[in-house]
Amino acid sequence: MVASILSFVWADQIHRPDLAVIQDTNDYFLGNLQRDGTYSVVPRTPGGEITPAKLRALGRIGQKYGLYTKITGAQRIDLFGAEAYQLPSIFKELNTEGFESGHAYAQALRTVKSCVGSTWCRYGVQDSVGLAVALESRYKGIRMPHKLKMAVSGCTRECAEAQSKDVGLIAVNYGWNLYVCGNGGMKPRHADLLAENLDEATAVRLVDRFIMFYCCTADFLQRTARWLENLE
Structure with a gap:
């Protein structure tokens, strides 16, 4: 975890042109290379929340640069078709x-995917959006062995699909149930229940420890599902 933090604080591979070549193409351009040679840009929308003003801003930027826009399964808006030379202007x-x-x-x-939770849904028993936004703000930018996906569901109906994520929290009457090491993909894995009926502060502490242990012990490019199978 310390090495992960220092790699972002030091970050010479980002600031020094002579070291830029040690990065992957996607890391260098801060976007995903597509099959036609253009890039997609995905702005962060914590917990899937976005204001009408920000929606209008994305529409204006997409129209200005001729981008194809799509709502992703992760509750974000992906902007496709950006040429490499356009990226600095788009990011600005x-x-x-x-x-x-x-x-x-x-x-x-x-x-951190989320349903609308108790704020709006008549079935919701906890504030899933609030917790999702807090978790995304807490862990964003931390370098890990592989990508990490999280979700928070406001009740056991599980609209956010938390049991298919690396870290998932599901609201129950007495707090939160914590699931870990799930994933979709070509080899899906249902997440394991790690702890039940947690208050929010305890749930966050357990997520802290889970992520630290994963970062310290997993191989590079090893998702949590495969990591757990190797531990077993």
């Missing part, structure tokens, strides 16, 4: 509108 405009990188290209936290 996104930053001006209050957006930052969603790290869709990075070995780091991608998203």
Whole structure:
């Protein structure tokens, strides 16, 4: 974990042109290379929340640069078709509108998916959006062995699909149930229940420890599901 933090603080591979070549293409351009040679840009929208003003800003930027826009399964808006030379201007405009990188290209936290929770849903028993936003703000930017996906569901109906994520929290009447090491992909794995009926502060502490242990013991490019199978 310390090495992960220092790699971002030092970050010479980002600031020094002579070291830029040691990065992957996606890391260098802060976007995902597509099959036609253009890039996609994914701004961060913590917990899937976005204001009407920010929606208008994304629409304006997408229209200005002729980008194809799509809502992703991770509750984000992906902007496709950006040429490499357009990226600095796009990032500058996104930053001006209050957006930052969603790290869709990075070995780091991608998203914390959430349902609307108890704020709006008549079935919700906890504030899933509030916790999702807090978790995304807490862990964004931390370098990890591989990408990490999280989700928070406001009740056991599980609309956020937390049991298919690396870290998932599901609201119950007495707090939160914590699931770990799930994933989709070509070899899906249902997450394991790690702890039950946690208050929010305890849940966050357990997530802290899980992520630290994963970062310290997993191989590079090893997702949590395969990591756990190797531990077993």
